[in-house]
Amino acid sequence: MIAIENLVVQFGGVRPIDNLTATISAPVSGLIGPNGAGKTTLLNVLSGFVSPVQGAVKVEGRDLLALRPLDRVKSGLRRSFQTEQVVEDLTVAGNLYAIADHVTGPGERIEAVEAALAFTGLRGVADTLGKALNLFQRRLVELSKCLIGKPRLVLLDEPAAGLTDEESATLRELIMRIPDEFGAQVLLIDHDVELIRSMCTQTLVLDYGKMLALGPTEEVLASPDVRRAYLGEF
Numbered sequence: 067m068i069a070i071e072n073l074v075v076q077f078g079g080v081r082p083i084d085n086l087t088a089t090i091s092a093p094v095s096g097l098i099g100p101n102g103a104g105k106t107t108l109l110n111v112l113s114g115f116v117s118p119v120q121g122a123v124k125v126e127g128r129d130l131l132a133l134r135p136l137d138r139v140k141s142g143l144r145r146s147f148q149t150e151q152v153v154e155d156l157t158v159a160g161n162l163y164a165i166a167d168h169v170t171g172p173g174e175r176i177e178a179v180e181a182a183l184a185f186t187g188l189r190g191v192a193d194t195l196g197k198a199l200n201l202f203q204r205r206l207v208e209l210s211k212c213l214i215g216k217p218r219l220v221l222l223d224e225p226a227a228g229l230t231d232e233e234s235a236t237l238r239e240l241i242m243r244i245p246d247e248f249g250a251q252v253l254l255i256d257h258d259v260e261l262i263r264s265m266c267t268q269t270l271v272l273d274y275g276k277m278l279a280l281g282p283t284e285e286v287l288a289s290p291d292v293r294r295a296y297l298g299e300f
């Protein structure tokens with residue numbers, strides 16, 4: 067469970083997060099909102115790239131903001147980026163070991179990498195260099211990285227961007243299995259409202275850094291305020 071209280075992020079005169087209070091508890095939750103709504107900034111606060119000027123965030127009751135970014139990772143926070151961050155000159159397995167070295171004990175790293183490769187179906191390309199991968203494989207590497215060690219909270223920033231419908235469906239099925247198989251909560255940003263509808267039982271909608279709606283996804287997407295913010299896009 068992620069409990070956000072009175073959170074404010076300020077960049078000069080811009081407030082990408084403007085006094086946000088929200089509790090996100092579903093196993094797979096969505097974070098949506100128009101461009102510039104503050105979605106990525108919120109993920110940046112959770113992962114430690116951005117420090118808020120005010121407010122608190124608790125994850126499973128623990129004060130997240132008191133932890134340094136690496137300690138957040140060690141405590142189970144994982145994150146993927148809009149632009150995937152695969153290291154081109156490392157193999158797929160090498161990319162995963164680079165994470166495992168920080169988050170698993172010496173006796174656990176091989177098992178952790180193998181489990182992630184098996185889950186995402188990347189075992190067959192474990193020895194392939196990052197630069198030889200297609201976009202789908204790169205997105206799967208990103209997801210695999212999030213599953214190394216003992217993830218507790220997985221933050222995904224547009225994980226299916228640029229994928230075909232078929233690839234997106236495969237990725238979606240994998241993400242939906244994460245809570246049961248890895249015991250982690252998932253929070254994902256996406257502009258594809260149908261993807262959010264099909265995956266997320268709970269959705270938070272941001273608009274200009276404020277909460278526009280939070281609740282069961284179907285109810286949230288039916289809200290006139292939310293539909294207005296999207297200017298009839300869905």
Ligand SMILES: Nc1ncnc2c1ncn2[C@@H]1O[C@H](COP(=O)(O)OP(=O)(O)OP(=O)(O)O)[C@@H](O)[C@H]1O
Binds near residue numbers: 105
């Ligand atoms: N480092 C920064 N310095 C100044 N302003 C920033 C910075 N990062 C983000 N912003 C501004 O904060 C606001 C929210 O940006 P953010 O990237 O969080 O939105 P978003 O909802 O993720 O948008 P998108 O859907 O386009 O990715 C925008 O107005 C953006 O220009």
